[in-house]
Amino acid sequence: MSVKDLVETSISENKIAIFSKSYCPYCKRAKALLTSKFPDVPTKIYELDEIEDGSAIQDYLQEKTGQRTVPNIFINNKHVGGCDAVIGLDNSGKLASLVSA
Numbered sequence: 001m002s003v004k005d006l007v008e009t010s011i012s013e014n015k016i017a018i019f020s021k022s023y024c025p026y027c028k029r030a031k032a033l034l035t036s037k038f039p040d041v042p043t044k045i046y047e048l049d050e051i052e053d054g055s056a057i058q059d060y061l062q063e064k065t066g067q068r069t070v071p072n073i074f075i076n077n078k079h080v081g082g083c084d085a086v087i088g089l090d091n092s093g094k095l096a097s098l099v100s101a
């Protein structure tokens with residue numbers, strides 16, 4: 001499967017898709033928030049530093065979203081952004097409706 005297909009399939013087949021790096025504190029925070037708030041929502045997490053195509057996936061995400069940093073988060077096939085964006089959505093009460101849409 002190409003990197004593009006992997007990304008597109010995972011964001012369309014999972015309510016939440018998180019492109020992360022295992023050591024990244026922002027990623028840890030975003031993963032903890034999403035998995036604790038939505039434990040039953042199908043969530044796919046890729047640790048880009050632990051998989052062979054990780055840097056190619058990061059390149060494709062930059063091309064697709066304009067964002068190179070991790071975490072790079074998609075909810076319901078929509079690009080949401082990184083940790084700050086998810087926390088902002090949660091604080092403004094919009095996160096739950098985005099996930100349940």
Ligand SMILES: N[C@@H](CCC(=O)N[C@@H](CS)C(=O)NCC(=O)O)C(=O)O
Nearest residue numbers: 024025026068069070071082083084
């Ligand atoms: N403000 C961003 C910060 C994200 C960030 O700085 N992530 C670092 C890793 S901790 C990053 O992506 N660095 C570039 C890289 O790993 O290629 C957010 O809220 O997600």
